Amino acid sequence: MSRTLSSLSPAYRVVERGGSIVFTALILFSGASAAFGPAGGLVGVVLVGLALLALIAYEVAYFRRFEYDLGADTLDIRSGVISRRNREIPIRRVQNVDISRNVVQRFLGIAAVDFETAGGSETEASLRFVDFEEAKRLQREIGRLKRGVEGSEEGEPEPPADELFALTSRELALVGALSFDVRIPGLLFVLVSGSLPAVSSVVPTGSGTAIVALGLVAVALVVLLVSWVAGATAAVLNYYGFRLTQVEDELQYERGLLRRYDGSIPLDKVQTLTVVDDPLKRYFGFASLRIETAGYAPGSGESGSEAAVPLARRDRVFGLANRIESFGTPDFHRPPKRVRRRYAVRYLLALGALTVLLYGVEAVTAGALPWPPYAPVPLALLAPVAAHFKWRHRGYWLGERHFVTRNGFLRRRVKVVPYYRIQTVIDSRTIFQRRWNVATVTADTAGSLSLVGSDAAAVDVADADADDLRATLATRLRESLAARRGWTDAAAAEAPVPGDDNDDPVDGADDSEADDTNHGAA
């Protein structure tokens, strides 16, 4: 049975798009009427009217020509006004179903639904817009169909929802308070201090250093406050009413104050788990958790479809992560101590380059810099300290079934990758790394957030360890995949989930864990 979009959707889409048309037209034609007199303005109004009519006609046609149909095996979508497209998405391949509603949409009771599969660089299907109830039904139905439950959709009892995590209002306040982005004040500081000469020319010359210093402190405080308030507001808007529940083998989350997100993640599509913290969160014993699937297009990660626990006590985060992927307690191997010297040298070189650059700027602008060009030099004292911390927070661990890596001091990421999720193993050694006899071993997964170079990587491990690691990861991938797909005798005893596709290259196969297989041997 084919269904259509919500009958409110054409009207909403016209208002959404028409607004911007009218706005740009106003700007364009106010210029035109200034040039051609009142006649020009009249022509402008007529043209905008025509454009709006065309838009309305298009949106109505779009609505009338849009049909979707959730069958037993596929989601079929027939759409398009000028060029038609029939798309069938196998339901087993759907990774995430995301529902989002902004304030107006919530008032109207409609929602946008996005379906993601592992392939492609964009969202595979989106419904703009359907009734919220219908959106929820689609999400439930797809989850149910993927579990392979037969029978009618009505009258069946809801599977029990197991609440994994809910953000209390106290925690939400903490999320806001701790969402202080250390990079913002730094950036603002550079910008503001760049404009200091302009400011100091306004201040009367005789007012003395004390007042200038006071002004500087005040500016610094304002900068801190602004960036803190901005971070806090964004975090609260994003994570208001965050709830993570487990329904059968699916995770569901909802969050957001103004724009409400509502998404589902099948547990067997989870690619990597990432625990993120920064010095502030570490000091107070907090951390956040991100769950990555292969579904999302690069760049859409931060836009809201990503599921994450924004903030919780460290042990709780690790408990939750362990519930999703039981990896145990990692015991990290740090890189060899000599790399600390490498980092210190690197920082010193960067500092040197900055100083040279400042001297260059000084020479070109003839002393317009607010500080002397050698100002960064004292920072050199910090280089060994920073190098030590960078080294301290780095490491990797080979668990029973997981590869865990840790990187970063200001923004520390602990990445957990099940061996059977590894796609390729990449060992790379830059010309500088070769001088220090170290290498970086990266376990590439299909998770697409990793595109920005935050793949699970054991950075700067010793040469010999890197060779071992490369071989070990490849072996364990094979063994754990074999165990998971029931190719070994030990796993063959466990019945695979009926009808599950064992040939799925991206998401592995069924979720029958072969606990008793001995693939921990190196």
Next chain:
Amino acid sequence: MNRLHPRVRVVWAVQAATTAVVVGLVVFAVSRFAIALPVWAPVAAFAVFLVAGVGLALLRYRVWRYEVRDDALYLERGVFTRVRTVVPFVRIQHVDSSRGPVERLVGLASTVVYTAGSRGADVMVPGLTPDGADDLRERLKRLAIRAEGEDAV
């Protein structure tokens, strides 16, 4: 460990020469229409890029190795950053053999292996003979199917 066909150096050198010509033309255009540069600047830019590109091509050939192992394809490459990639057969999504225009001129071909990974997504083995590329493709395909299918349902 297999090395590439020596003639792959010609392919890379031609590619480097193309880049050098483009750079030379850009410098020429700049000196003609924007800033007055010395007359020899375009030629110098061309020469520098050509020499560097050909040098890199020669070095790259010396470093490149590949091997079809029992359960994975193993590649070693990179002049400045030495990269060793292990592509397990189970992870191969599909395999292409392809021939670019320059490759066709000198009678070579490449094999491209695709995985679902986010960055090692396309692993390319250049510098094969056309038959060699087809053989490698067939062999990888069979190995991928075998790895995937071992007694599987």
